[in-house]
Amino acid sequence: MTKNLVLIGYGGMGKRHLERLQNVSEINVRGIYDWDAEKTKSAQSAGYRTYTDYPEVLNDQAVDIVLIATPNDAHKQLAIDAMNAGKHVICEKPVTLSTSDFQDILDVATETKRCFMVDQNRRWDENYQMIKKLYDEHTLGQVYDIENRVQGSRGVPDDWRRTVEHGGGMIYDWCVHLLDRILMLKKNNRLVSVYADLSGALGHEVDDGFRIILRFDDHMRALLEVGTTNFIKLPEWYMSGSTGTAIIKDFDLHGEYVTLEGKLAQDAVPVEAGAGFTKTMAPRTDNSIKHHQLPQVETDVCDFYRNFVAWIDGKEEPLVKNSEVMWTLQVIQKIFESGRQNKVVFF
C-alpha cells in the first residue's frame, strides 16, 4: 500500500528527495515541515501542504514515514520523536555525530518496532557501481590499490557546514559516503588500520578536506581524498590490480580500463626520462595490453525508497543496514583520532 511521507527540512537535499520521489509510486509526499518561515512559504508556493510545527507532523495519523533532511546535529531528536510517535524514519547521512547517539536511535527503533534507514544514496552512483563490478568480477586480477576522491575549488559552503556544532566539515559531508562504499566493497576483508590527514587550509573550525589511507588484511590499500581547494582535479576513481588498471576521471564517467594481454614482457627497453633514463617505467608495447570501455551498469537510486517501503511491509531486508552505518561511524571516530594525533590507528 502507498505510504504517506513528510519531509523535514526543505533545503538542498530535501528538494532532491522530492524530485526523486516523483518516480516512486509506493510513496506519496503528504507534506513538508521546515522551521524556517521563508522555506515554508517557498514550499507552499511549490504546491506542498506544510505543517506549522513538528508536533503537528507527529500527531498526523496519516503520516507513515518521516524523512529527515536537516543539518546533521538535528537528526537524532527528530528521529527519536518520530519513532515514538509511530512513524518509520528515513534519515540523511551522517546519521549522527557519534556512535552512542546512533545507538540511542537504534534502541528506540527496537522498542517501537519502527523501520529506520539512512540515506547512503551514493551506493547507487554509476561510477561506484562500475568500480564494484570490475572489482567483484576480478577483471583487474588481485586489486591492491583503490583511490576515490572528490575535489572542488569553492571551499566549504558558507552555512552550517562550517560549524562543529552542526556537524560540519568534509569528513561528515563526504567521507561518510566514500568510506561507506569502500567498506561495502571490502566487506569480506578485515580493516587493519587507518591513517587520516585532515586539512585546515581555509582556517575554519572544521576540516576542509582530507586524505585517508585504509589498509585491509589482504594488503589492499584504499586512499580516500576530498579537497575543496583544488582548481585542477585528480581522477575520481583509480583502481589497480595484478593484471589491470581502471580510471574514472569525473562525474561524467570519462575513463577506461586497461588489462594485461598474455604474459608479462620481460624485455623492457630503457627509455629516456627527463635528465635520466628508466627501464622500470618504460611503457608497454601495444600488443601486451588492451584498452576497454568502462562496463555498463544499471542503477536507480529510487530503489532505495522502494526498498524502504518493502522493508516496512516485511517483503525485503533493508539495503542499507544499520549495522553497516554503525561500522562506518566507528571508523569515522578512528579517523578523527588519527587526524588529531597524526598517527596510524589499528583496529
Ligand code: NAD
Ligand atoms: P540545507 O541547509 O540546504 O537544508 C536544511 C533545511 O533544514 C533548512 O531549510 C533548514 O531550515 C531546515 N531545518 C534545520 N533544522 C530544522 C529542524 N530542527 N526542523 C525543521 N527544519 C529544520 O542542508 P542540506 O544540504 O539540504 O543538508 C541536509 C542534510 O542532508 C544533511 O544531513 C546533509 O548531510 C544531507 N545531505 C545529503 C546528501 C546526500 O547525497 N545524501 C547531499 C547533501 C546533503
